[in-house]
Amino acid sequence: MKDWLKGDSLRNGFLFRVACDEGESWLMSDIIGFSKWLSIDQSLIPIPISKDKKKPEYIELNFSFKPSLYLMQKLATCSTNVSLRERLIPKAYAKKGPEYNSTLLPFIRDIWNVEEAALNSYSLRKAVERIQRFSI
Template sequence: MSKAPINANGITKLIRSLPRYVQQAEHVQPVLCIADTDHKCAVDLISEWLPYAHTDRFLFRLAVSEAESWLLSDGEAFAAFLGVPVANLPRRPDDLPDAKREVLRLASRSRVRLIRQEVVSPFDSNKPGTGYNTHLCGFVRQHWRAPHAAAKSASLSRAVKRLAEFGAAHE
């Protein structure tokens, strides 16, 4: 059984919901949760957020340092989606101090008016607009090439490998 992704709307809500997701994995279906490390130690975050044992049907992965770095890692596809030159994308997205801000910077320079208007807030160019999640989720579903991006992102490479193992174990 496949369900639509859940956006917890922030790490605080996600952390509070983790026990419920673990229960869902134990009793209903396997669950994958992804969160950002925001430059904190992934091992420390996992032990803090998941201090209890959980089923092997629950997979928790952390993007270093933000999930946006995983999108930026597929430079050619993301540049085409945003309507910006591929040369403007960072070579090492995992090393960015703020990958979300880089996505917003690129989107604000897009040749695509809808990207500029909806991905970036019209009130503060450092904040996501109302269409930020919609457009980025659309990119992931339709254009993003995880294996290609994993070649430029060590944290994504580990996540892809672990997800393949997880999928094989729960077929």
């Protein structure tokens, strides 16, 4: 952090948290909500596991590769919702679908259950706890 700030000091009230892998992992951690929204079978979303035998509570979804790619290549392609597929799956030579970010926003705003997601993501649970302590 100090390298990024180039000599500036951290301000009081500054809070910095990093999602495990990518933000999409936190979204998909609401397995029930995300699978319903995307119109896929919930068994397609990786199960949460701990990769640290000494700290079994450190669970995250077990993606075989980058969560955003997993979403586009493994989940969106199975969606029965044609509109979501067209907006999330990249066209030729694109890295993301033509409306990838804007398509995720309604899920985040209206459907995502952060409490449910936090049960499946240690990093999200810790971020939520930190924000709650911070805002008191």
